[in-house]
Amino acid sequence: MTDDGDPPKRHRFSEGQGVDADYDQFTLDPPELKVDPTKVDPVDSRVLSDILDRRNIDRDDVEVGDLIEVGLSYMGINRFEEATETFERAARFAEEDSLDAQEAWVNKGVAHAELEEYDEAIGAYQEALRIDDDSEHAASAETNLAYALWEYGHTEQALEHAERAVEIDPRFPQAWYNRGFFLSERGLFEDAVNAFDNAIRLGMRSAEVLEEKALALEELGESEEAERVQERADELREKREERLVEDNK
Structure with missing residues (x-):
C-alpha cells in the first residue's frame, strides 16, 4: 500500500489469499466485540484490548475471524501498529497451529513490513510457514517473506522463497x-x-x-x-x- 502521490513500490505486497472481505468465516458485526461508537473512538487501538482484557474472554469465546477482520480494517486506514497488535492477539486466541493462526501471522507480517520492520515481518512469515508450508496461506507467506528478505538484504534467500511461492500456487x-x-x-x-x-x-x-x-x-x-x-x-x-x-x- 502506498499513499496517493507517493512513488509506487516496485515490489508490492500480496493482497492476500485468505484475507478477502468475502472470506466466509468473517462476521462484520460480532456480538462478542460490539462497541458503542457513540462512546468510544472506533479506531482507538485500546478499545479492542480493553474489551478483551476486561471481560477476560476464554479462547473458545473469541471469534478469531472477527479479530482478523478488525486487523484488516486497521490496515485499510494505514493504522499498521494497531494492526500488528490485533493480528498478534488473533494468533494467540486461535487454536494452536491452525489455519486461523497462520492467517493471523501472515497478516501480522504484512503490517510489520508496511512499517518497514522487516526483521519482525520475517519472523511472522516464518512462524506462519512453520505452522504449514503447503496450505492455502503458504504462497502468500512465501512471497511476502521473499520481499521482506530482499528489503533486509538477503537477496539469494529472497529468490528461493519466490520460487517456493510459485511451486505452492502456480x-x-x-x-x-x-x-x-x-x-x-x-x-x-x-x-x-x-x-x-x-x-x-x-x-x-x-x-x-x-x-x-x-x-x-x-x-x-x-x-x-x-x-x-x-x-x-x-x-x-x-x-x-x-x-x-x-x-x-
Missing part, C-alpha cells in the same frame, strides 16, 4: 511477479520476462509489472518490444491518475 500472480523481479535482479532477464508474462496472464495487469517487463526486455536487446510494453504501462498509469483526479473532485 496461479498466484503476485508470486510470479516477485519471481520475475528477483530473476531480473540476478540478471536472468529471459526467465524474468516469462515470469512477468505469467503474472500478466493471471490478471496482474498493472503499470508496475509492465514496467519491470520493459526493463527486462531492454536488457535482452529487444528495444522495440520494450518500448511497446512501456507505452502500455504509461497508458495504465495515466488512466489510474485520471481516476484519482475524478475520485477527488
Whole structure:
C-alpha cells in the first residue's frame, strides 16, 4: 500500500489469499466485540484490548475471524501498529497451529513490513510457514517473506522463497511477479520476462509489472518490444491518475 502521490513500490505486497472481505468465516458485526461508537473512538487501538482484557474472554469465546477482520480494517486506514497488535492477539486466541493462526501471522507480517520492520515481518512469515508450508496461506507467506528478505538484504534467500511461492500456487500472480523481479535482479532477464508474462496472464495487469517487463526486455536487446510494453504501462498509469483526479473532485 502506498499513499496517493507517493512513488509506487516496485515490489508490492500480496493482497492476500485468505484475507478477502468475502472470506466466509468473517462476521462484520460480532456480538462478542460490539462497541458503542457513540462512546468510544472506533479506531482507538485500546478499545479492542480493553474489551478483551476486561471481560477476560476464554479462547473458545473469541471469534478469531472477527479479530482478523478488525486487523484488516486497521490496515485499510494505514493504522499498521494497531494492526500488528490485533493480528498478534488473533494468533494467540486461535487454536494452536491452525489455519486461523497462520492467517493471523501472515497478516501480522504484512503490517510489520508496511512499517518497514522487516526483521519482525520475517519472523511472522516464518512462524506462519512453520505452522504449514503447503496450505492455502503458504504462497502468500512465501512471497511476502521473499520481499521482506530482499528489503533486509538477503537477496539469494529472497529468490528461493519466490520460487517456493510459485511451486505452492502456480496461479498466484503476485508470486510470479516477485519471481520475475528477483530473476531480473540476478540478471536472468529471459526467465524474468516469462515470469512477468505469467503474472500478466493471471490478471496482474498493472503499470508496475509492465514496467519491470520493459526493463527486462531492454536488457535482452529487444528495444522495440520494450518500448511497446512501456507505452502500455504509461497508458495504465495515466488512466489510474485520471481516476484519482475524478475520485477527488
